Amino acid sequence: MEPVAAESGGVDVLGIGNAIVDVVAYAEDRLLEQLDLVKGAMTLVDESRCEFLYRRMGPAHEVSGGSCANTMAALASLGGRAAYIGRVRDDQLGEVFGHDIRAAGVTFRSRPSTEGPSTARCLVFVTPDAQRTMATYLGACVELAPEDVDPELVRAAEITYLEGYLWDRPEAKAACRKAAAICHRAGRKLALTLSDPFCVDRWRGEFRELVTREVDILFANEAEITSLYEVADFDRALQEVRRHVHFAVLTRGARGSVVVRGEEVHVIDAVPPDRLLDTTGAGDLYAAGFLRGFTAGLDLGTCGRLGSLCAAEIIAQYGARAERPLRPLFDRVNGAGP
């Protein structure tokens, strides 16, 4: 029997997202050009394009991914109580995804699909500058639907955390709407990450309305927030955020992050990593650190610093799932560590 955080007295954060296995390979910039991939972006691809790209990709390794799932795995590794909802198929990669998220300590009870497309995969091309360029085949993720949202789990969670990527599929979006309604009725908090500037482009109108009316905590990076408000620089986006959103966590890569809640504003430095190998997961891990601190009742500045520590940890390795337990980082900011 897997450990079920939900059954042992509540959940800090329930994440809902696309359940994806990452296929990560080193690539030179000229390969991206040859393959007509937009550097730094996540592009959705169909199965045949995915197969074509995989054949051209270098030797790779596989690691469970999915932005929101990465955040939940890291939250659990930090000692938080995390749960996750997402769809895989009953194939080898689906087994890998389920194993990894449960082994990380996350409650994951979504049943795998027994027919239809295979488990989703994301081809991640890591260039020498440590940037990642992604091509995602959504596969079984397209089966995610409102009936996958377990109302008990939503009510048990202090925060329900959605990823913007889910807006790309109508049924997944409906699942998010259902979760949001249950969450608010239960007096819980709803969080959203904007996921990707191109995703914001596709759903700008809906996202603007959502962040103004329904989202309690907004996560976005600089490219996403400037895309949301169609402004040219970060400070202009910040002014828009302060007019429309009560509580936002805005990440800026090496330039750190800004946390805004009403009148409260924190400008937090990035933590320089031991080495810069692969930026995959920097935003996901920042969110995990922030949410871990927030649900533990730490002040917002400390939450941001824990986010920065987690981001620095993940960009010093390949992939977005930490190779070593993250708990010592929480202990450090919480005054219990060395």
Add this chain to the structure above:
Amino acid sequence: MEPVAAESGGVDVLGIGNAIVDVVAYAEDRLLEQLDLVKGAMTLVDESRCEFLYRRMGPAHEVSGGSCANTMAALASLGGRAAYIGRVRDDQLGEVFGHDIRAAGVTFRSRPSTEGPSTARCLVFVTPDAQRTMATYLGACVELAPEDVDPELVRAAEITYLEGYLWDRPEAKAACRKAAAICHRAGRKLALTLSDPFCVDRWRGEFRELVTREVDILFANEAEITSLYEVADFDRALQEVRRHVHFAVLTRGARGSVVVRGEEVHVIDAVPPDRLLDTTGAGDLYAAGFLRGFTAGLDLGTCGRLGSLCAAEIIAQYGARAERPLRPLFDRVNGAGP
């Protein structure tokens, strides 16, 4: 169409081995104790034990492995012409294995099994001291048989490189015998790696005869060579090697390596790694460096130094497949690099 080194003017090294996908996870020592695993060793397990161990394993990542396949992938990454024979199943992990070895530039034409056990996997537990403890489910590898050995490929290869692990299955051993006979009739060289001290324990008599009569280049680490001759220390093993084997490459971890060919003896220092994260693949990569140098006509001391450079590269990362191209290491020892 994959690049086929064999069709473009010969092969430096043809490897025959167990085609395995590694499932690599960080583990505390006490988990090994709880699971009754022999630290530092490779244990063969059946499917149900493999499933049991996987459920207890932490979050993992998957990367193509197999000792001999690791060596061939690294040889190709160093700019050598490599080919590989091994059996996978036509499942997702088999697809991963085939992709990775071909993408590394290795000629791999073994057809996947369409029935029978799934692609082999090796659960690799990496402890804080960077040691790896392995449990291998051989799966589709048990289907490897003499008919998989393509005589053309053996004749095209300057060296045929076998892994001792193959002795654990009678049909695979028969495949090795067939390859050895073709290799010698064609006036080519036969190389063998002893793979693992417990494997040597299981096949000591046969291995002793083999290395004396048939093997042109023997690869072994300290534990394996002392096990082969049942002696207490390295120097005693070395004296036995010099009596029985014309050409041997003996690795000793941080204590470096010793290369013996007739009267010629080289004692080569290890290269300190940037960091020590996971010793998986140190021996495989040393062999790749050595074989790349040897087939390029470099002197034995330089071959050993290239082996040491490759080993240092791989122990600074998780897993036994290099994350970045190895060619610069070859260029460095060959006087062409920076």
